[in-house]
Amino acid sequence: MTGKAGIAHLVCGRRGKWVVLVLWLLVLLLTAPFAQKLTDAQDNDAASWLPGSAESTQVLEVSEDFRPEQIPAVVVYARESGLTAEDRAAIAEDVRQLKQLSDHGVRGDETRGPVFDRETDPRAAQVYVPITMDEKGWERIGPAVDSIRDDVGEGGDGLAVHITGPGGTSADFSKAFEGIDSTLLFAAMSVVIVMLLITYRSPTLLLIPLLSVIAALFTAQALIYLLAEHAGLTVNGQSAGILTVLVFGAGTDYALLLVARYREELRRHEDRHEAMALALHRAGPAVIASGATVVLSMLVLLAAEMNSTRGLGPVAAIGVAVGLLAMLTLFPALLVIFGRWIFWPVIPHLGTPNPADRGLWARMGHRIAVRPRMVWGVTAVILAVCSLGLLQMRAEGISNADAFTDKPDSIIGQEVSERYFPAGSGDPLVIISNQAQAEEVGRAVAETEGVVPESLGLPPGTKPSFEGKVLFEATMSDPADSEAAKRTVERVRDAVHAVPDADAQVGGGTAALLDMDEATTRDNIVIIPLVLVVVLLILCALLRSLIAPLLLIGTVILSFAAALGISALAFRHLFDYAGETTDFPLFVFVFLVALGIDYNIFLTTRIREEAVHQGTRKGVVTGLAATGAVITSAGLVLAGTFAALGTLPMVAFAEIGFAVALGVLLDTFVVRSVLVTSLFLDVGKKVWWPHRLAREDGGAEVREPAESVSRSGG
Incomplete structure (x- = not known):
């Protein structure tokens, strides 16, 4: 047993597996109460999103010396034919009641109005009701607007009554964020359950990765809550929502890779502890490299000026790091504890054949090997054509009216108000x-x-x-x-x-x-190159090569451009979205590069392993055959979990979810399986330069689809 495999035995040994389980149970027992408090630690006030050095942020801070931070809710009354005497009497009564209101931070005594659109025969009126925004302001903005709505009624008989202005819009945003954690949790969990059933074809096996991912999520949420409360970490609804998606998506991906390798080793070893130790030893480096890529890419966000972007970095990094730890400790320990029967009804017994030997991906690899240059050339051209859709992208920010997938009352009220009053009132x-x-x-x-x-x-x-x-x-x-x-x-x-x-x-x-637009533009220019450098360095260290990492980075960038291009066309002509937020390209880039490179890592590390024994060309086909099924499953799971962002009633989340899901699918089915495979076949052993593999025999021809294309698991 090698040293690394010996370390793996500590996790899945006959005694070690129980130690790991007990330790995780203790962690969950201690952290569960804190995980449930993460929502309370969220800071969704303006300062948690704005860049700290921005002029608007400084004004926000100084203005607190003049008055408590307030946000006005605007009650709009309108009748196209003109307000009647009864309407004006009803408005006056509403104002009288509003002046007595003091629930949830409403400053009823400072109510202003009514202000009419014109002196004679007015058609509309506005009443301004300030709401105090202290440290609990975001949490009570919804109840505050609800209490205002209770006092003003719903109009009727042709009189339109709406609550808009910053207060009304903020209340609708607050309601959209309500339950975001549970909504995304159940949506992501549903996707994972369905995909694991399809992938494993086992109702029992899916419980192990699901339990491991949930344990990782609760632990990460508790750790982030403690850092938010005691170390000044900024958490808002956006970062908390993305945390759930990342942990479920990335954690399940790592589980799929380990299960695939474990299943292969079970066919070669009678002792399941030995099989898992070998699976961890052989697949562990790729999983760790993938997790490190995501963690370091997320930490690059600390260089952002936008508080919301900078806060997302450590939140996402902690989530992925805890997920990686759970999948390398708790998950294998549980698999070994339950034994082979957990794979029921398709149990991998000792000596049973590996289905990857003659599967779809083996046949595809042999077909690509016939004319690899033509394959990668055509594929690259198609992706480049798809990227032309970038001409349709409008990442210049979206208005409040276009920010929701539906049309809440505040947006209707804003449209009504703009017909009668200065639009900026x-x-x-x-x-x-x-x-x-x-x-x-x-x-x-x-x-x-x-x-x-x-x-x-x-x-x-x-x-x-x-x-x-x-x-x-x-x-x-x-x-x-x-x-x-x-x-x-x-x-x-x-x-x-x-x-x-x-x-x-x-x-x-x-x-x-x-100020947010300007800060985001700066962040795009700074962070995107930094992420590319981080990913390139990790790939160079992992593959001990320069050519292979450069090729992989190029394919991911092309995939990113194609995903954005197709997404922009879909947003314009399918979903009819008005545009994209200014940070949309940055978030999609970070997630696609950090997560999309995972599949290239899984594939190329296996190719490199096989190239040592078979030569590069044959190693490419073997690597594709061994990893094809599991990477496809992982891609579908990750795409599905990001698509869960579409369940939220906000355009920004829906756009990020759609673009990342599409990009992951492109990486899975086109970039990794076709473009990378054909490039490696065409370049041959030189792809490993300057490593010695580039000089040794790496040119074994790939001829017979029938010959075995699997060595020791994928």
Whole structure:
């Protein structure tokens, strides 16, 4: 027994397996209470998403000196034919009741309005109800808006009543995030169960990876909760949701690879402990390299300016690392404890033939070997053509109206409000300047194109000054989440920054969107190359080659471009989405490169193992035959778990889920099985340069499909 296999025996030995099980049970017993609290530790306030150095973030922090952080809910009343006397009386009664409201942070005493769209024969009215946003603001924004809705009623007889503005929209986003963990957990679990049943054809075997993945998820959630509470780790709804998908997807992938190798070793060894030790010894390096690729790629996100992106890095890395640990310890221990019968009804007995020897993937490898250059050339051209769909991509951000897969009340209210009032009402610019230059700053703002001059003023409940600073607001004529409004913010900033000694800053919802776009553009430029470098270094260390890693990186980039191209076409012409968020390309890239490279690692490490004994060309066909089925199954599981993001009623999640799932399928069925295989066959032994394999006999011809193409498991 080699040293590495001896280490593997510690996990799956006759005594070691029970030690591992007991240790994991203790871990789960200690961590389960904390895992359930992860939702409470989520921070979905604006500062958890905004870049810390952004001007809008600084305004948000300074404005707390003037007033408690507030977000206005806007109650919109409208009747196209004109508000009747009864309507106006009902609105007045609503305002009276709202002024007495104080539930869930609602500042009813500061209610403003009604404001009518015109002085005579008004058709619409707006009432502004501030909601205090403290450390629990995000959690109670939904109940706060519900309490406002209870007081204003539902209109009727032609009078439309809606709750919109930042408060109404935030409440709808909050409701969309409600139950995100459980929704994704059950969706991902359902996908995994179905795919494992199809893959294993065993109702008993699927329980082992499922239990192991759930144990990993609970442990990761508990660890992340503790870090969020005591080490300042930022967790929000986005990172918590992606955590579930990553742990289920990546963990199940590692389980599939280990089971495939274990099953092969069971056909060669009577002792299941010996079989598992060999399976871990031979498949372990590929699994560890794959997990390390994902973990390090996620940690690269720490270089991001966006708080939400930077926070996702360690959350995802912890999830994958714990999943990897569970699949290399708990999972093999459970398999050995239950014995061969767990594979029922297709039990791998000693001496039974390996179905991969003459399977689909063996035949495909032999066919590709006939004309590999033509195969990879045609495949690359097809993928390049698919990538032309990138011309249809609009990763410039999406408005609130386009952010939901359905149309909640706040969006309907926003559309109604824009017909009668300045489109930016309810979400104003927030300007802070030195008190001595306030008048000059105010004139500069009022004279800026896109600003409603008469809207300039001090909001109710705001201190007139604080330590020589003043705060005032201004309404924009364009919708607050539109590109036109962002251009207005740029003009206002240029105008106020030009006022000498004013030390003026411009914030508010639109300014925050603009700062997020700029930070994300910077993150795309910085992080994408860093991830490529990390992946390249891992591949070089694993394969001890330079040519093979460069080829693999090239195939993944081509796959990424094709996935984005096809996705953009689907978003435009199939789903009718208005566009993509600015961070969409970054997230899809990180997930596809980090996860998609896994399948290339599984394949190429097996090819390298076989090339030592058979030569590179024959090793390619053997590696494809041995790993084809398991990698296909793993790809389907990972694609299915990311597709589960589509169960959430938000376009950004649905787009990421669709694009990553599509990219994983391309990696599984096209890039790994066809493009990489044909490239390695065409380049031959030189693919291992500068390793000695590039100089030794690696040119064994591949002739007979009938000959054995499997050595010691895949």
